Amino acid sequence: MNYGTYLRTVSIDLKLAHWLKNELGSAHDKVQVINLGCGSDLRMLSFLASYSNIEWIDLDYEEVVTFKATILQNNAKFRAALRIEGKRPEDSPSFENVITGRYKLLPCNIIDNEQLTPILRQYSNSDVPTVILTECVLCYLDETKASDLITTITNIYKDGYWISYDPIGGSGSNDRFGSIMQDNLRESRQLNMPTLMVFNSEDKYKDRFPGTSYIETMWDYYQNQLDEAERQRLKTLQFLDEIEELQVIFSHYVICCTSWNFKPSH
Numbered sequence: 001m002n003y004g005t006y007l008r009t010v011s012i013d014l015k016l017a018h019w020l021k022n023e024l025g026s027a028h029d030k031v032q033v034i035n036l037g038c039g040s041d042l043r044m045l046s047f048l049a050s051y052s053n054i055e056w057i058d059l060d061y062e063e064v065v066t067f068k069a070t071i072l073q074n075n076a077k078f079r080a081a082l083r084i085e086g087k088r089p090e091d092s093p094s095f096e097n098v099i100t101g102r103y104k105l106l107p108c109n110i111i112d113n114e115q116l117t118p119i120l121r122q123y124s125n126s127d128v129p130t131v132i133l134t135e136c137v138l139c140y141l142d143e144t145k146a147s148d149l150i151t152t153i154t155n156i157y158k159d160g161y162w163i164s165y166d167p168i169g170g171s172g173s174n175d176r177f178g179s180i181m182q183d184n185l186r187e188s189r190q191l192n193m194p195t196l197m198v199f200n201s202e203d204k205y206k207d208r209f210p211g212t213s214y215i216e217t218m219w220d221y222y223q224n225q226l227d228e229a230e231r232q233r234l235k236t237l238q239f240l241d242e243i244e245e246l247q248v249i250f251s252h253y254v255i256c257c258t259s260w261n262f263k264p265s266h
């Protein structure tokens with residue numbers, strides 16, 4: 001694991017854990033976490049084990065979900081941790097989504113509202129406090145589709161918290177980070193990040209969300225949130241000779257946390 005992956009994982013985990021511990025009315029209150037574009041992320045395992053009040057929904061394209069579900073369903077430890085019952089995929093003629101009491105892994109194109117809204121209505125409760133995770137996902141979506149997604153989600157859930165992690169292109173006049181990244185991604189992986197240069201600064205990224213938002217770059221996170229002992233520990237795990245290079249890279253990744261509460265006041 002390199003510095004970037006470490007910071008990305010730890011910062012999201014700590015923001016989520018902090019919110020669960022401090023922002024819920026009571027530690028026993030029900031809460032649901034919805035990971036949009038979950039990929040192969042397995043952080044639901046540790047959160048479901050640590051917080052008995054959580055229900056977790058992972059959504060991604062069908063092929064990603066099928067791959068992840070096959071791995072979860074075929075592995076005894078994952079089956080036990082998630083309480084997956086029924087046949088293993090290798091013993092079963094047809095594929096089944098993972099749907100257990102507290103965990104759902106479902107195929108969904110998250111920018112297709114005709115898929116997304118019915119799934120959320122069926123498998124989640126709009127009255128329950130809800131955490132949305134988008135980790136390196138919004139950057140891949142078209143600007144209007146991403147904006148519609150944010151509107152849809154914040155309209156469904158009255159009380160929510162959105163943790164989003166993404167690269168930003170950079171807004172300085174000499175900043176070529178974003179354009180170089182876009183060129184490299186197109187050439188090497190035929191991938192497009194349509195909004196990398198649209199939401200290219202912390203303020204622009206944060207302002208796409210309604211409610212109260214807090215954003216920081218991974219460089220700020222590295223400088224301010226990690227204590228010296230942890231920074232030293234990291235240095236022993238990965239040799240680091242170019243701190244300036246690290247600063248340039250980390251200044252172009254952000255974690256943004258947005259809270260909203262549209263519950264009617266009595």
Ligand SMILES: C[S@@+](CC[C@H](N)C(=O)[O-])C[C@H]1O[C@@H](n2cnc3c(N)ncnc32)[C@H](O)[C@@H]1O
Nearest residue numbers: 037038039041060061108109110111135136137
């Ligand atoms: C870079 S990966 C990040 C995966 C995961 N969030 C993580 O950080 O480990 C982006 C993920 O978003 C998913 N994704 C992108 N657009 C999507 C869409 N329209 N509907 C569902 N999933 C989507 C991709 O399939 C992929 O799994």
